[in-house]
Amino acid sequence: MYKLMIAEDEVLERKAINIIIKKYFDNIDIIEEAQNGIEAVEIARRIKPDIIIMDIRMPEKNGIEAQKTILKFNHNVKTIILTAYDEFQFAQAAIKLNVIDFLLKPAKPSEIVEAINKAITSIQFNENISSLEINAMNKSLIQEAIDYIHKNYSKNINLESVASFVHLNPQYFSRYFKANVGMTFIEYLSKLRIKKAKELLELTDKSISEISFEVGYIDPGYFSKVFSKFEGVTPNKFKIDHRKSILKA
Template sequence: MIKLLIVEDEPLERVALRKIIGREFHNIEILEDAKNGTEAIEMAKTQQPNVILMDIRMPESTGIEAQKKIIQFLPNVKCIIITAYNDFIYAQEAIKYGVIDYLLKPAKPQEIKNAIEKALSLNSKLDRNHTTNIFENNSTQQILMEVISYIKQNYKHELRLTEVATMVHLNPQYFSRLFKKELGTTFTDYVTKLRIEEAKTLLKESNLPIYRIAVDLGFSDAAYFSKVFLKYEKESPLEFKKRHEHFEKKRLLSN
């Protein structure tokens, strides 16, 4: 049975979506609704949905922010954004984080049905492990979503553009141009930024030494890690950690 999670802060919207899905699909279990991004993350952890219908602008955490976190522990979930905001920036962000469709409110029942059928089709292909079939329709967006999902699962290890291009059956030079055109950044830059963001989290939330963080995130050594970190954050890892500790102490004292 396919499990589907609705994430929407408007009660009437949740009811309408439930009616449409219940009428059109008999092989889907609709989980308890999430009313904001924080609830969506917790529900995704405990219920492990296959498909998520997600609003963008909600209390506590946006749909994009929630999906960004969900895909880290549930990389194969198929997310469909439903929003009142026709914003290219949102759509571009959505592609980065594994969203398979982007519907504008008020979405027609047929549009919702089509999007869910697309999610079910992708889920079925993944379950059968027919990875090659996913790319046979030459869908640029679909290829990028699969590539990004793979990167997010493996960015702590060595990732070579040529190997990823081969995985999706594309010429490396063409794949490199396609990646830059669609995402506005190079393959290497994208992977590096993921590593730097994870490094910032570890520097703030753990007591791991800098050399250990560097090795764990796939950098060759601490010196190279510090050089790259300085390039992206305009301060060294040690300076970043000390600055965060300083602000945290001030915050605790003020409370």
């Protein structure tokens, strides 16, 4: 639901706008009505409307002044200005104040509906842009985490240390990593370490213990257990089988 505030000092105008909105929109909640500019600011500060229908000529504070004040604490509000014919040029000067449309009083129902639809479209567009920016940020954070893992897999890193590096709560990072990478942090780190271990087993004459330390496992016995889980054979058997395949070739 989109929150809408009507700021209009004429009772009949407010009632007419209410009737039109309730007839044509089921996704708008008219949160409150303001009878003057000061009330409009107070209500907007308290309830943070998504859309405002604002008359220019109001007591206490006119619509343009009220809009300027509201924008200081509610930057994204979409405002539809109601203006009399002789105020129209003055109203156009407010185009930089997040005013989405100007309606000449008395506004037709079709004009009000069109203006509100325009405001909703603008809100949805901004929401989509924000969503794309969040997704981009998420991908950037994941890439940072993966780069960090690849640079430090041989050290004693864990979920907490990587989460700290990307400034995320460990529990959130754990869920976030799995959702974006498709496997848990431990699975990813283990697969990377085993991949590096296989390269060392194939290309060097280093002992199992040496390789275990080089890929981040302090306990060679635990390294062998993890290796066997992923490869189906022990590191030593993998090394022997690899040498046999070379000799046969």
